[in-house]
Amino acid sequence: MRLKILISMLFILFHTQVLSNQNPNEDQINQNNNDDDNHFFGGEWYVSWGYNKDYWRPTDIHVVQKSLNNDFTVHDVHAVDYPQWDTGYSIFTPEITTPQWNLRIGRYIDAKRNYALEFSFDHTKFSSVIDQNAHITGTIGGQSVDMYHQLTTAYFRYDLHNGANHIMFNIVRRFSLAGEVNQDYSLNTVVKLGAGIMLPHADNSIFGNQNNNGGLAFGNWFGLTSGWWQLNGITTGVEAGLQFVFWKPFYLEFTFKEAIAKMFNVPVYQGVADHVLIMSELILSVGYTFNSR
Numbered sequence: 303m304r305l306k307i308l309i310s311m312l313f314i315l316f317h318t319q320v321l322s323n324q325n326p327n328e329d330q331i332n333q334n335n336n337d338d339d340n341h342f343f344g345g346e347w348y349v350s351w352g353y354n355k356d357y358w359r360p361t362d363i364h365v366v367q368k369s370l371n372n373d374f375t376v377h378d379v380h381a382v383d384y385p386q387w388d389t390g391y392s393i394f395t396p397e398i399t400t401p402q403w404n405l406r407i408g409r410y411i412d413a414k415r416n417y418a419l420e421f422s423f424d425h426t427k428f429s430s431v432i433d434q435n436a437h438i439t440g441t442i443g444g445q446s447v448d449m450y451h452q453l454t455t456a457y458f459r460y461d462l463h464n465g466a467n468h469i470m471f472n473i474v475r476r477f478s479l480a481g482e483v484n485q486d487y488s489l490n491t492v493v494k495l496g497a498g499i500m501l502p503h504a505d506n507s508i509f510g511n512q513n514n515n516g517g518l519a520f521g522n523w524f525g526l527t528s529g530w531w532q533l534n535g536i537t538t539g540v541e542a543g544l545q546f547v548f549w550k551p552f553y554l555e556f557t558f559k560e561a562i563a564k565m566f567n568v569p570v571y572q573g574v575a576d577h578v579l580i581m582s583e584l585i586l587s588v589g590y591t592f593n594s595r
Contacts, residue, residue: 345593346410346484350555352587354402356383356426359580363460365508367573374440374447376458384427384463402427402465404585408474415483418474422496424559426581428462456510464503466579468537468561472496476545484591490545492557500535504568511571527567535579537563543585551591559583
C-alpha cells in the first residue's frame with residue numbers, strides 16, 4: 303500500500319514537472335523573446351529623418367578682437383531661423399540637407415523596450431535680425447562705448463547658417479498611449495534628455511569685415527580652431543512629443559525641444575565671440591524601426 307502511494311506521488315511530481323517545462327512562466331517567455339537584446343546589433347533599433355522650425359531667445363554676443371583693440375558686447379541680439387523652404391528647396395530635391403533637418407539613431411536597451419539610447423543631430427540655423435537697434439557696451443578701437451546702434455548688414459551681421467548644429471546623446475523614455483507598441487495605428491509619447499557639443503559654421507561680418515573659415519573642402523571640414531565646422535560650444539536639451547506608427551515599421555514623430563548652448567571661440571574677423579543660445583524647436587520626422595515586435 304505504501305509502495306503504491308509512493309509511486310503515485312512520484313508520478314504526480316514527474317507529471318507536474320513535465321507540465322511546468324511545457325508551460326514556461328512569463329519571465330521565461332520574456333527572456334526567450336529578448337535573447338537578441340543581449341547583442342549590440344540585436345534588439346530594437348530605429349532611425350528617423352525630419353525637419354525643424356526654430357525660435358531663438360535674444361542673446362548677448364561678446365566680441366574680442368585684440369589686434370583691433372575691440373572688446374565689446376552687443377546686448378539682446380534678436381535672431382530668426384532660416385528654413386529655406388521659400389527659396390526653391392523642397393523634400394523632393396536632391397539637396398535634402400539644405401533646409402533645417404534632424405537625424406535620430408537609437409536602440410532600446412531594456413527588456414520591455416521602454417528606454418533607449420539615442421544619437422541626435424539637429425541642423426538648426428541662427429540669423430541675426432538685420433536693422434534691429436541694439437545696445438553696445440565695451441571698447442571699440444580702444445575707446446569706451448555705451449551706445450545704441452542699428453545692426454545693418456555693413457555694421458554687424460551674425461549668422462550660424464550651416465548651421466547651429468546640436469550633436470547630442472539622449473536618454474529616451476517611451477510611454478504607450480493607445481494600441482500595442484510598434485503595431486499599426488499605435489500611439490506613444492516620447493521624452494528625451496540629452497547633452498553634447500555644438501559644431502557650428504560661423505558666417506558673420508563686423509564693421510564691414512567678413513570672417514573667413516576657408517572653403518568647404520577635404521581637409522578643412524572640421525576643427526577646433528579652424529575649419530568649415532568648428533567645435534565652438536556645449537549644449538543640453540529636453541524633448542517631448544508624440545510617436546504614431548502609421549504602417550509598421552514606419553512611424554511619424556512630432557516633438558517640441560528646448561535646448562541651451564554655451565558658445566565659445568566662435569570665429570570672427572581677427573578674433574572670437576562667445577554667447578549663450580536658448581532655442582525652442584518644433585520637429586516633424588518620419589522613422590523606421592528594425593526588429594520591432
